[in-house]
Amino acid sequence: MDFNFTEEQQLLADTVRRFVREHYPFEARREILKSKEGWSRDLWQQLAGLGLTALNVPEEHGGLAAGPVDTMLVMNALGEGLVLEPYLSASVITPALLARIGDEKAAADLLPAVAAGERIVIVAHQEPKTRGELNHVATRAEKSGDSFVLDGHKSVIMHGGAADEFLVSARTAGKTGDRDGISLFRVAPGASGLKMKVYRTIDEQQAADVELTKVKVPATALVGAEGRAFPALESAHDLGLSAICGEAVGIMKAVNAATLEYTKNRKQFGQPIAKFQVLQHRMADMFLNAEQATSMSYLAALKCTDPDLGERRRALSAAKVAVGQAGRFVGQQAIQLHGGMGMTDELIVSHYFKRLTAIDLTFGDTDFHLQQFIAATPAA
Amino acid sequence: MDLNFTSEELAFRDEVRAFMREQLPADIAQRIKSGLSIRADDYRRWQTILYRKGWGAPTWPKQSGGTGWTPVQLHIFDEESAAAGAPRTIPFGLKMVGPVIMAFGNPTQQQRWLPRIVSGEDWWCQGYSEPGAGSDLASLKTRAERQGDHYIVNGQKTWNTLGQYADWIFCLVRTDPHAPKQQQGISFLLIDMKTPGITVRPIITMEGAHEVNEVWLENVKVPVENRIGEENKGWTYAKFLLGHERTNIAGVGASKRELQRLKDIARQETKNGRPLIEDPLFAARVAQVEIDLMALEMTQLRVLSAEAQKRAPGPEASILKIKGTEVQQALSELMMYAVGPYALPFERGSREEGDLRSIAGPSYAAPLAATYCNYRKVSIYGGSNEIQRNIISQMILGL
Numbered sequence: 001m002d003f004n005f006t007e008e009q010q011l012l013a014d015t016v017r018r019f020v021r022e023h024y025p026f027e028a029r030r031e032i033l034k035s036k037e038g039w040s041r042d043l044w045q046q047l048a049g050l051g052l053t054a055l056n057v058p059e060e061h062g063g064l065a066a067g068p069v070d071t072m073l074v075m076n077a078l079g080e081g082l083v084l085e086p087y088l089s090a091s092v093i094t095p096a097l098l099a100r101i102g103d104e105k106a107a108a109d110l111l112p113a114v115a116a117g118e119r120i121v122i123v124a125h126q127e128p129k130t131r132g133e134l135n136h137v138a139t140r141a142e143k144s145g146d147s148f149v150l151d152g153h154k155s156v157i158m159h160g161g162a163a164d165e166f167l168v169s170a171r172t173a174g175k176t177g178d179r180d181g182i183s184l185f186r187v188a189p190g191a192s193g194l195k196m197k198v199y200r201t202i203d204e205q206q207a208a209d210v211e212l213t214k215v216k217v218p219a220t221a222l223v224g225a226e227g228r229a230f231p232a233l234e235s236a237h238d239l240g241l242s243a244i245c246g247e248a249v250g251i252m253k254a255v256n257a258a259t260l261e262y263t264k265n266r267k268q269f270g271q272p273i274a275k276f277q278v279l280q281h282r283m284a285d286m287f288l289n290a291e292q293a294t295s296m297s298y299l300a301a302l303k304c305t306d307p308d309l310g311e312r313r314r315a316l317s318a319a320k321v322a323v324g325q326a327g328r329f330v331g332q333q334a335i336q337l338h339g340g341m342g343m344t345d346e347l348i349v350s351h352y353f354k355r356l357t358a359i360d361l362t363f364g365d366t367d368f369h370l371q372q373f374i375a376a377t378p379a380a
Numbered sequence: 381m382d383l384n385f386t387s388e389e390l391a392f393r394d395e396v397r398a399f400m401r402e403q404l405p406a407d408i409a410q411r412i413k414s415g416l417s418i419r420a421d422d423y424r425r426w427q428t429i430l431y432r433k434g435w436g437a438p439t440w441p442k443q444s445g446g447t448g449w450t451p452v453q454l455h456i457f458d459e460e461s462a463a464a465g466a467p468r469t470i471p472f473g474l475k476m477v478g479p480v481i482m483a484f485g486n487p488t489q490q491q492r493w494l495p496r497i498v499s500g501e502d503w504w505c506q507g508y509s510e511p512g513a514g515s516d517l518a519s520l521k522t523r524a525e526r527q528g529d530h531y532i533v534n535g536q537k538t539w540n541t542l543g544q545y546a547d548w549i550f551c552l553v554r555t556d557p558h559a560p561k562q563q564q565g566i567s568f569l570l571i572d573m574k575t576p577g578i579t580v581r582p583i584i585t586m587e588g589a590h591e592v593n594e595v596w597l598e599n600v601k602v603p604v605e606n607r608i609g610e611e612n613k614g615w616t617y618a619k620f621l622l623g624h625e626r627t628n629i630a631g632v633g634a635s636k637r638e639l640q641r642l643k644d645i646a647r648q649e650t651k652n653g654r655p656l657i658e659d660p661l662f663a664a665r666v667a668q669v670e671i672d673l674m675a676l677e678m679t680q681l682r683v684l685s686a687e688a689q690k691r692a693p694g695p696e697a698s699i700l701k702i703k704g705t706e707v708q709q710a711l712s713e714l715m716m717y718a719v720g721p722y723a724l725p726f727e728r729g730s731r732e733e734g735d736l737r738s739i740a741g742p743s744y745a746a747p748l749a750a751t752y753c754n755y756r757k758v759s760i761y762g763g764s765n766e767i768q769r770n771i772i773s774q775m776i777l778g779l
Contacts, residue, residue, distance in 0.1 A: 001389065001452050002382045003685035069381055260777055280773035287772060288699055295678030302383045318671045374667045379647075379657070 003298070005069070012066075013073040019050060020081035026348045032084055038206045039084040039162060047085060048117025056095040056239070061111035063095065068239055068301040072246035079250025082351055084205060086159030090120045092243045097123055097167065097236035101184065101224035110165075110186075122163035124154040124187075124210050125233060132364025132372075134234055135179045139212065141170035148172070148185060148222065150193075150215040158362070160208025161198035163189050168212070173227050184229040186221045187212075203358040204351070235305075241316045241363050242304040245297040245323045248359045252290040252327060255334045255352045259283060262338055262349075279337060286330045293326035313376035317369035324366035327356040385452070393456045400464035403429050409465030415641065415715075415747045417589065417732045418467045420503075420545040426467050427500030436498035437474055439628070444482050444490070445498040451684035454628070462633030470542070471625065473497035473504035477550040479624045480568065480617050484609040493548075493570070505543035507551030507571070507595060508618070510536060515767050517552070518563045518615060522597060524553035526611075531555070531569065531602045533577075537595040539761070543580050544593060546573050551597075556612050568614035570606045577601070585757075587750035588728035625762055629697065630704030632677045638711045639670060645718045645744055656718060669710045676703045695775035698768040705758040705765060712748075712755040719745040726750065 005013070023046065032040045047053060052074055057063020071092060078087055095114055098107050098121075113119035130136045139152020150170050160166075166187045174181030189196060193215040198208045224232065260283060263274035273279055296319040303315035331353040335342035338349050360366060385393065408422050430436050438457055440446020449457065462468075469475075478497050481490055496502040513520040522535025533553055543549065549571050556565030571578070577600040582590045609617055646657040646666065656662050683696045716723045722741030731747040731754075739746070759765045773779040 001385055001681065001685075003682050005381065260779075264779075274779050277770075280777070280779050281766070281769040283777055283779070284769040284772040287777060288702060291679055291699055292672075292675040292703065295682060296675050298381065298682070299383075299674065299678050302381060315674075318674050321668075321671050322675050370664055370667055370671075373671065374663050377667070377670070 005073070009070055009073055012070055013077065015050060016052065016074050016077035017080070019046070020077050020083065024081040024083060026082075026351075029082060029084065033204055037161065038200060038204070039086065039159075043083075044085045044117055047087065047091075052087070053091045053117035054115035056092055056099070057111050057115035058099050058107075061107055062115040063111065068242050068304050071239065071243050072297060072301040075243045075246035076250035076253075079247035079355075080254040082203075082251070082348075082355055086120060086122070086162045088240060088243055088247070089122050089157075089159040090114070090162070091117075093123050093236050093240045094121045094167065096239045097184075097232055098223075100235050101229060101232035103224045106186070106223045119164050120159075120162050121165045121167060122157060122159055123169075123233075123236070124157045124160065124163075124166045125169045125237075126155055126157060128153060128155045130155075132368040133177075134237055135177055135182070135230060137169050137171050137182050138176045139168070139170040141172050141183060141185060143172070143219075144216075146219050147216050148183075148219065150185065150187070150212045150217065152212050154210040154212070156201075156207050157210055158205065158207050160196060160210060161206050163208075165189070166210070167223060168210075169229060169233060170212075179230045181227045182229045182233065183226050184223040184233070185217050186223060187215060187217055191215050191217070201358060203354040205355075205358065237363060238304045238312060238316055241320055242297070242300040244359055244362060245293070245300045245319050248323045248327045248356060249290065249294050249297045251352050251356055251359075252286075252293055252330045255330055255349060255356075256283070256286050256290055258347075258349050258352070259286065259334045259337050262341075266339075273337075282333055282337060286333050289326035289329050293323045296322040310376050310378070314373060317364075317373040317376065320364065320369040321366050321373060324360040324369070327360055328366075331356040385456075389452055389456065392453055393460060396457055396460040397464075399433060399435075400460060400466060403433065404461075404464050404466050405429075408467060412465040412467060413637070413641065414744070415731075415751055417591075419732070420542065423467060423470055424500055424503075427469065430469070431499045436500065437478070438469075439475065440478065440482070440498070444478075444494055451688045455632075455681065455684055458628060458633040459636070460633075462631075462637050465637070468631075468634065470503065472506050472541070472546075472550075473502065475624055475628075476506060476621050477504050477548075477570070480550070480608060480621050483620060484568075484617050488605070489570075489608065502547045503542075503545050505540050505546035505549050505573075505595075507537040507540065507549045509539040511538050514539075515764055517618070518566070520552055520554060520566070522551065522553045523557070524555050524567060524569060524602070526555070526604070529604050531567075531604065531607070533569070533571070533597045533600040533602055535597050537597070538583070538593075540580070540593040540595045541591060543573070543595055544582070544590070549573055549578075549595065552614055552618055555614075559612065563615040565612050566614035566618065567611050568608040568617045569602050570608065571597075571600060571602050575600050575602070585754065587731065587753040588726075589732055589750070589754065591754075622763060623697065629762060630676055630680045630700035631708060632673070632680055632704070635673055635676075635704070635707050635711060638708070638715070639666075639673060641744075642666060642669075642711055642715050642718065645715060648742070648744075649718055649720070662718070665714055669707060669714065672703070672710070673707050676700070676707055679703065695771050698763075698771045698775075701762060701768050702759075702765045708758050709755050712752045716748045716752040719748055723749040723752075 054063045055066045059065045141148040141150045168185050168187045169182055171181050172183040193213045195211040196208050201207050264272050266273050299315050300319035303312055306312040334349050335353050341347055342349055437446035442448035481493055510520050524531040524533045551569045552566055553569050554565050555567040559565030577598040579596040581594045583592045647655050649656040651659045722745040725739040727739055731750045
């Protein structure tokens, strides 16, 4: 048993943190948000220059084949900077999915460009009735000669607007809710019959709803074996769960530091409000919550590739519950302790709060994962 | 980072498991697993068995008669002994006064007292708290006046746990009432409980148990050689002791065992014609505690791993105290609610005496309300959870 990071991991964490602090100050982020896209290609290239887009790509496809702990450390730092670029979607979930789905041709085709940050491929999987259940796929793909015809609705696809290409999940067999029968297809955003609505989310990230009406793709657009995409989708989302827990922890630590600083400087009744015990104990609780969440983010990173599916599910759902609850507490109390200033758009704390809120609503919320945890826990 | 045990650690786990299987008396394990309190003789018996194995002081270094175990080994031992139903060792000698004697006692004192703690020959109790000095410990009033080669001690101590069985008491006493700061006039004395002038009076707690006492000291004559360290420097040693008290205070192993007991009970109870464990509301409450416990265990492992480098518990122990006791209380509460109205029938002393026959209802229900009442103490003792938050805000947040 060992809880130390390797020297390489420490170096990676330091490098990304330094990059975020130097190149991603709050003011710079504000400027990026003024653009139509809401994220910066230039910064994306810089992240790629640091090798971060290659982190989860296998070595044979030009990647670094790093592990979930490395990804967690990167996400800690990106969380602190509230980074707007599509890292989680395009550099964590997509390469994990392509590395696991067992399609050498698609991997060789897409992964080198994904690793280099040259091509942004986004997984379009979630649907209006998904609510965290990855097996809930109502979108259908009907075989028609040498083609598939896709019909369905993909909802709140994070960074959908940034996609150079989509990987769309669609059902080629079975009924909505079956694990079997889900297939994966390469679809161009400009495909005929694909209607995309791009929008901002409450946390100023961007997302898209994608409607597919008789979208025709060639049979060669199928990625992996027909009807067998679920295990790879699940495993990619498990890495995503671990990564987003890491992001939340990075945010919580930054929120706590900002709150501590604020209460030391803000004076009322002739003294800094940090002198009041009621606020000291609140901040002690915020610290406790962030520490427990940190512990669970470690567990998530260490278990998200566990071959024992039950153990993996238990650990990841427990982590998402703990991180979700801690994030809500830390975020809400940070606003409360900043008083009126916490309500403003001007201070970063409200932006942290919004991202923590969004994270709890992503990949299944606290209640969803509490149920998943119960289902995965052996009765005996 | 790696959560897996090394092959040496796995071998150690097997050794502990085998030892528990062969050496832990079945009647003691039965008491623990039924949620009954442990009797003084049970504690003594278990300490003797551990001592014979060479495990009398798991947290101590080898040269003081301990095991010299690594933090991971300690974690494994805690986990395995709790799962087997072994009692926790009485902390007053092993975790409180022992480390103080080791760090600040002279060689004569170390030879006199340490081996008898490990062997279980001496039972220690604490003489810290006073009626007017709880969280504000430094305001203690018990006086010790020097007369030649003795101190004459007068005062009253309270919340003295299991002192009715103790051979020795470690006391904080005021040797200089005129010191400019109240922390400065305190000394650390070891007192033989048989000394004339000591009276132990029971305090009966709400569940009817005699677990704590008042200790009255009237003209108690204590040899100067029983003082640890320097006169008037006792506060330094007191703080050192309080730091060690929080070692392993999280009680992860015991809480895992209690979680299992909760699930066993909830499987036997029914609600709406189904096992209670399948009731969505109850299942969610159980799951919440289980998740909190998983987080606690991971935090404990992180703290242990950090401590492995510096060996002394830091302010992080306050995290473990708060979260550990919250989990313990939540478990005792859920267990009581699991049996519903059959938590109510109560017979004074049954939890202590180990009478598993219930007055009414299932036998597992009998001790649950008493345990729930008793466990309100855990967020109060060992530095209340509010004091722990003070420590976090001062020592970690720098406020």
